[in-house]
Amino acid sequence: MSHPHPELTAPPKLPKGGLRVIPLGGLGEVGRNMTVFDYDGRLLIVDCGVLFPEDHQPGVDLILPDFGPIRDRLGDVEALVLTHGHEDHIGATPYLLRERQDIPLVGSELTLALLDSKLKEHRLRQTVHHKVKAGDRLIFGPYELEFIAVNHSIPDALAVAIRTGTALVLHTGDFKMDQLPLDGRITDLRAFARLGEEGVDLFLTDSTNAETPGFTPAEKSITPVIDQVFRESTQRIIVACFASHVHRVEQVLDAAVALNRKVG
Numbered sequence: 001m002s003h004p005h006p007e008l009t010a011p012p013k014l015p016k017g018g019l020r021v022i023p024l025g026g027l028g029e030v031g032r033n034m035t036v037f038d039y040d041g042r043l044l045i046v047d048c049g050v051l052f053p054e055d056h057q058p059g060v061d062l063i064l065p066d067f068g069p070i071r072d073r074l075g076d077v078e079a080l081v082l083t084h085g086h087e088d089h090i091g092a093t094p095y096l097l098r099e100r101q102d103i104p105l106v107g108s109e110l111t112l113a114l115l116d117s118k119l120k121e122h123r124l125r126q127t128v129h130h131k132v133k134a135g136d137r138l139i140f141g142p143y144e145l146e147f148i149a150v151n152h153s154i155p156d157a158l159a160v161a162i163r164t165g166t167a168l169v170l171h172t173g174d175f176k177m178d179q180l181p182l183d184g185r186i187t188d189l190r191a192f193a194r195l196g197e198e199g200v201d202l203f204l205t206d207s208t209n210a211e212t213p214g215f216t217p218a219e220k221s222i223t224p225v226i227d228q229v230f231r232e233s234t235q236r237i238i239v240a241c242f243a244s245h246v247h248r249v250e251q252v253l254d255a256a257v258a259l260n261r262k263v264g
Helices: 068-076 093-097 109-121 189-198 219-232 246-258
Strands: 019-025 034-039 042-046 077-081 105-107 129-131 137-140 143-149 158-163 168-171 202-204
Touching: 019 068, 019 202, 042 068, 042 158, 068 077, 077 143, 093 109, 105 109, 109 129, 143 189, 168 189, 219 246
Parallel strands: 042 077, 077 105, 105 129, 168 202
Antiparallel strands: 019 034, 034 042, 137 143, 143 158, 158 168
């Protein structure tokens, strides 16, 4: 009888110019997003998030990506790119940095600010930060990175185009097709089209809710609903939302100010 879990064999040696993509989490699940690129003997990591446990996992606080496949190659890591500040994309970063603390961190201003409080909590301070914005380009070893604005339920999200000597990969991170975002920062489809004309060899795209028909409602569509609740309520209003959904917090504060409500 064969063993139900045979030992995994090492992957074949990469041919010259070959690019290997190793997902360590985030496929088939909403959480612990982490993808490793292996080219010319050097590694690039995109995102390093946690997965929150389900009811059938009592006693488990966080589920991390499996660092095992790269644990003996952490010295080859050129950088860790963080597409946006949600927990399922940055939450496992301190646990990776415990194993190699000087991995350069790349992300937008808000993303790195949210990460910074986590690093302080884990007493990790000697890390190299590269603050980027849409349109910026950086080179780490054999990887040339270009950052592209995408709209999401947290500000300052970025897609990243990864160029190696032989391939162009577009990793979107998480994004929405909201044409009326509160901050006016829409997903840059012109940049996507330009990269498409250049020739994308691998498109790694956010697929959450892709099987749901219809369109994503605009963020502004909830403003009249919030305003109506505030107008018609005579007593205390309790609002719950993700702390990272800065635009939703802004909508609630605007409604409170307009109707002379105190916020606690």
